[in-house]
Amino acid sequence: MNIASLPLSDQAPMTRPLELDHAALQRVHQQMQDGAVTPAMSPWAADIVRLLNGALATELVCVLRYKRHHFTATGLNAPAVAAEFMVHANEEAGHADRLAARIVQLGGEPDFSPEGLLDRSHAAYDAALDLKSMLRANLLAERVAVEAYRQMIALVADKDPTTRRLLEDILVDEEEHADELAGLLER
Template identity: 65%
Template sequence: MTKTTTLSSEFSLDQKGLTAARKSLDDGAITPAYGPHRNAIIKLLNDSLATELVCVLRYKRHHFMASGLSSPKIAEEFLVHANEESAHADRIARRIVQLGGEPDFSPGTLLERSHADYDDSNDLKTMVRVNLIAERVAIETYHQMIQLIGDKDTTTRRMLEDILADEEEHADELKDWLED
């Protein structure tokens, strides 16, 4: 039995899409509404996954290598940021799987897929600066991804908007440290 849902001629649901949603149960949450964009979105997400993983590694290194008078506080914040970036990576990987893709954790290609750079500096001010640059790159990347995805995948868009808010908070904190 199919139920027809019509609000007006302008607002009527696509009955073909609803019928198709009743089939292909192996696709889980992936319905015809995802259209031809799913693979492109998975590619964007895998590149963001690489970026988040590189950021985790950079922040972890900086956490352990930070030294100087203000280093204990900043080193602790680097660890907090590393853990938050790791949580972002987990969310992105989970979403890739939900979309029917495979998250790419390959260490051999992380840097070439990442939008952010790795950094092995030992100077505290340089560490803060390169992390601020990486956060700004992430902010720009997520803004562009959100625009590209638009209404093609609202679940992914909302996830990216949440991550973007965290990245903006990180950038504000890092900017404040540069001024100290």
């Protein structure tokens, strides 16, 4: 017999019933000015905004690095690789926009300041001029981004499911970028 077909009373006992926290629902009414930040996540909002601003800086540095590499790539395979660099730059810019929007939803301010951008970023900027070095630098940056997003996802976990889903979506793209760059490097 399938457990889903059993009446709830016949299923394994639960430690607590699945019920909404009505007191938390009432507190939401009292703090409408907080927008997306609810009382359950508010203790974490500032930390989440700080994490997201670090990710935003990383995405901005990646956009700059990819664009430089796009415009300075030379050699026999350069046109195809440069085109891929621009695709990645545009996707990283989209990530930056999504992160900035979430920061604002959480009541924070996205930090687009060029001052200290590299210090806030998890990835480095690179001014390499040969194609293999460009590919290696971008692959390293993507691997750093993958690890950073995995750690942020673990930190946010159940504290902010919306931010977690956003980070998971971006992680999928970063893993794809790393796979593509590794494949180009093998050519």
